[in-house]
Amino acid sequence: MDEQRQVMVTEAARLAAELPLSAVITLAHTLERLGDAASHEARRAQVFQAVPQPSQRAHVRTLLDEWLQRAADIPALEVALALRAAVAATRRAREQQHIELVWTGPLAVGVSMRRTDQALLQVINSARQELLIVSFAVYKIPVIAEAIVRAATRGVAIRICVEAPEPSGQKMAYDTIRALGTEVGAMTTIYIWPANQRFTDSSGRTGVLHTKCAVADRRLLFLSSANLTEYALNLNMELGALIYGGGEPETVAAQFERMIAEGILQKAQ
Structure with missing residues (x-):
């Protein structure tokens, strides 16, 4: 589980560095709202609806694929928390x-x-x-x-x-x-x-x-x-x-x- 968490922390940090922070916050909010009741495919559809720009979707798709393939046991709320923490750290660095x-x-x-x-x-x-x-x-x-x-x-x-x-x-x-x-x-x-x-x-x-x-x-x-x-x-x-x-x-x-x-x-x- 620790290794899976590290995967998601790394992906969250990458996403915060690559996307506008507002888009990362939108992604975190979407995952919090959906939780674990939704299937992975349902989450993917909702996330892509919340992040409409194609260039941003490509980065988000990488995070979702890594989550499914290497960290599937990590709940949605933990992924959202990692994203919010990455936003806070990135914002502080940019300040x-x-x-x-x-x-x-x-x-x-x-x-x-x-x-x-x-x-x-x-x-x-x-x-x-x-x-x-x-x-x-x-x-x-x-x-x-x-x-x-x-x-x-x-x-x-x-x-x-x-x-x-x-x-x-x-x-x-x-x-x-x-x-x-x-x-x-x-x-x-x-x-x-x-x-x-x-x-x-x-x-x-x-x-x-x-x-x-x-x-x-x-x-x-x-x-x-x-x-x-x-x-x-x-x-x-x-x-x-x-x-x-x-x-x-x-x-x-x-x-x-x-x-x-x-x-x-x-x-x-």
């Missing part, structure tokens, strides 16, 4: 936040800030499970592209959201999707903001995807004025922040996950 400023350009004497390119590389290189990268422009970034490919090779699920010339009314001088390179395109999932999902003003002008950020494993967030371009990473004057822990990395990741799930952001063709 221990640290922020560094990130900069491209001339530095004043006595001022110390992280280089923009090095901070972004740190985020990409640190990712072990999932990585989100968002940029308006992409151009001549071989070192960043190589880091993205390495991350994909080690099994990181990578989503890249970029502006594209067609939906933005040809505002871009080049094709951002092609600028990522064929290898990055083949190993990641690329999303754009289609024209029919964009806000328009009274003159019919549409907004653009102008965000620049990256999130690794919902625990490390890079925010910057810098696009993914050679100039922005090396020549321009750009300012940003690298945020370790806290709720912000998860919030940004969840925001883009919701927009993808709702079709606001769609896979590039």
Whole structure:
């Protein structure tokens, strides 16, 4: 029984690290409500109904399978308790936040800030499970592209959201999707903001995807004025922040996950 409990504790901790904490709490509440009266298949159906997003269901399915196959004697209330404990521990760890400023350009004497390119590389290189990268422009970034490919090779699920010339009314001088390179395109999932999902003003002008950020494993967030371009990473004057822990990395990741799930952001063709 102790070994089975350890299996569920490990799975609960994994789930809390991989999913929004609100989704884990919903799962715990569902298991508490169902208890052990329901069959495993009935619990699975109810859990999937409570966790509707496909990407989240995949993680939950792993926990349910491990429970059935390796820890079937553990009651539902114990699994729910393990999930709630994992949420509390994860939340506390994320509250221990640290922020560094990130900069491209001339530095004043006595001022110390992280280089923009090095901070972004740190985020990409640190990712072990999932990585989100968002940029308006992409151009001549071989070192960043190589880091993205390495991350994909080690099994990181990578989503890249970029502006594209067609939906933005040809505002871009080049094709951002092609600028990522064929290898990055083949190993990641690329999303754009289609024209029919964009806000328009009274003159019919549409907004653009102008965000620049990256999130690794919902625990490390890079925010910057810098696009993914050679100039922005090396020549321009750009300012940003690298945020370790806290709720912000998860919030940004969840925001883009919701927009993808709702079709606001769609896979590039």
